[in-house]
Amino acid sequence: MRPISYARATDVTDAVTAVIADPDNAYLAGGTTAIDLLRLGVVQPRHLVDINALPFDHIEDLPTGGLRIGALARMSDVAAAPAVVDRFPVIAQALVLGASPQLRNMASMGGNLLQRVRCSYFRDVTSACNKRAPGSGCAALDGVNRGHAILGTSEHCIATHPSDLAVALVALDAVVHTVGPRGPRAIAIDDFFLLPGDTPHLEHPVDHGELVVAIEVPASPVARRSHYLKVRDRESYEFALASVAAAVRIDDGKIAAVQLALGGVASKPWRARRAEQALLGAPADRASFARAAREELAPAVPRELKVELAQRAIVRALETVTAG
Numbered sequence: 526m527r528p529i530s531y532a533r534a535t536d537v538t539d540a541v542t543a544v545i546a547d548p549d550n551a552y553l554a555g556g557t558t559a560i561d562l563l564r565l566g567v568v569q570p571r572h573l574v575d576i577n578a579l580p581f582d583h584i585e586d587l588p589t590g591g592l593r594i595g596a597l598a599r600m601s602d603v604a605a606a607p608a609v610v611d612r613f614p615v616i617a618q619a620l621v622l623g624a625s626p627q628l629r630n631m632a633s634m635g636g637n638l639l640q641r642v643r644c645s646y647f648r649d650v651t652s653a654c655n656k657r658a659p660g661s662g663c664a665a666l667d668g669v670n671r672g673h674a675i676l677g678t679s680e681h682c683i684a685t686h687p688s689d690l691a692v693a694l695v696a697l698d699a700v701v702h703t704v705g706p707r708g709p710r711a712i713a714i715d716d717f718f719l720l721p722g723d724t725p726h727l728e729h730p731v732d733h734g735e736l737v738v739a740i741e742v743p744a745s746p747v748a749r750r751s752h753y754l755k756v757r758d759r760e761s762y763e764f765a766l767a768s769v770a771a772a773v774r775i776d777d778g779k780i781a782a783v784q785l786a787l788g789g790v791a792s793k794p795w796r797a798r799r800a801e802q803a804l805l806g807a808p809a810d811r812a813s814f815a816r817a818a819r820e821e822l823a824p825a826v827p828r829e830l831k832v833e834l835a836q837r838a839i840v841r842a843l844e845t846v847t848a849g
Contacts, residue, residue: 527569529563529571531573532572532573532574532575533574533575533577533578534575534576534579535578535579536579537704537736540552540574540576540579541704541734541736543574544572544574544734544736545706545732545733545734547572548733549569549570549571550570550571550572550573550734551568551570551572552575552576552736553573553574553575553576553577554577554596554597554633554636555631555632555636556631556636557628557631557632557636558636558640558641559636562641562648565648565650567641567650567657576597577597579597580595581596581598581635582597582598582599582602583598584603584609587744589744590744591741591742591745592608592609592612592613592741592742593740593741593742594739594740595634595738595739596633596634596636596736596738596739596740597633597634598634599629599630599632599633599634600620600628600629600630600633600690601620601630603616603620604616604617604629605617612748613693613742613751614748614749614751614752615693615748615751615753615770615771615772616693616694616742619689619692619693619768619770620689620690622689622753622755623637623689625761634690634740635737635738635740637691638688638690638691638701638717638740639729639737640687640688641656641728642656642685642686642687643687644656644665644673644684645669646663646665646668647684652664652668655681655721655725655726656682656684656725656726656728659725659726663681663683663725665682665684666683670828671828672685672766673685673828674791674792674826674828675791675827675828675835676790676791676792676822676825677721677793678792678826679720679725679792681722681723681725682721682725682792683792684721685764685788685789685791686718686788686791686793686794687764687765688788688794689755691718691788691794692753692768692770692786692788692794693751693753693770694794695714695715695770695786695794695795696751696770696772696785696786696796697742697745697748697751698713698714698743698745699740699741699742700712700714700743701717701739701740702737702741703735703736703737703738704735704736704738705731705732705734705735705736706735707735711741712730716730717730719793720792721792745772745784746774747773747774747783747784748772748784750772750773750774750846751771751772751846752770752771752772752842752845753768753769753771753842754769754841754842754845755768755788756789756834764789766789766830766831766834767788767789767790767835768838769785769786769787769788769839769841770784770785770786770787770842771783771839771842771843771845772785773809773843773846773847775809779807779808779809780805780806780807780808781805781806782805783801783805784801785797785800785801785804787821787835787838787839790835797821797839799817799820799823800817800820800821801817802820803816803817803821804843809847814839815840817843818835818836818837818840819836821835821836822835822836
């Protein structure tokens, strides 16, 4: 491990300036993922800029009924916030299921969105990985890949995106706010995560040194009736094999509005637009849910149990959110 210098930022402009000064400089927030990768040698920053003193830890009500959540707000605080629990229960549930209590007390909202993949080949510096070392290959393609992606993959990468929070935010059409060398920007969250394509090492459309400062969740009456389902190998502290964020409105027994996203099955948080289209106007019953699930997973690359598991997860999540 090479020596690392450290500084604690108290001003946004100074923080951005310090990081953009060197391609190997990086921000440090909760550190729950960054420190792991540093210890493994996956990342080797030259200089860490601690941003925890910056004023981005608040949860604010917006006049429209939405929320603006600071990127440095801790997962545990957001999960327990009354406005989140009441108006956006899918976010609160995704946060609670996303990490152990100890990690939720440390991990920041912005850091959660920016966390790196959990692919074991990415974390093993002796294995080929195009995300870690572009052009080196993808050991997962012919390796142990039971938990890897079946949607949004490429011949260069099949790693799944690990964030539960991001799945809920994609379902709710959130917006990520940043500040960087080009000034402030607002990025639709579905555009904030890139498909691997030929450049799997590029995971977000942000510049080096661009700092996530807030997440805006727009007002959404349908979100009050929402649910997050996570299927995993063990109930405690495990990443999703398949997960579903679902928000539904029913009128006269039919689905009048639906917002659906999948986790654990794709290379990015996956907006289930095929399923949404199939569900609109359909009866709110198991047959409709199963048909929509099959439609969404039709383009999937079969990988052990994943296709069937994802379909069943969609059906179960929709049955749960529409019950009663």
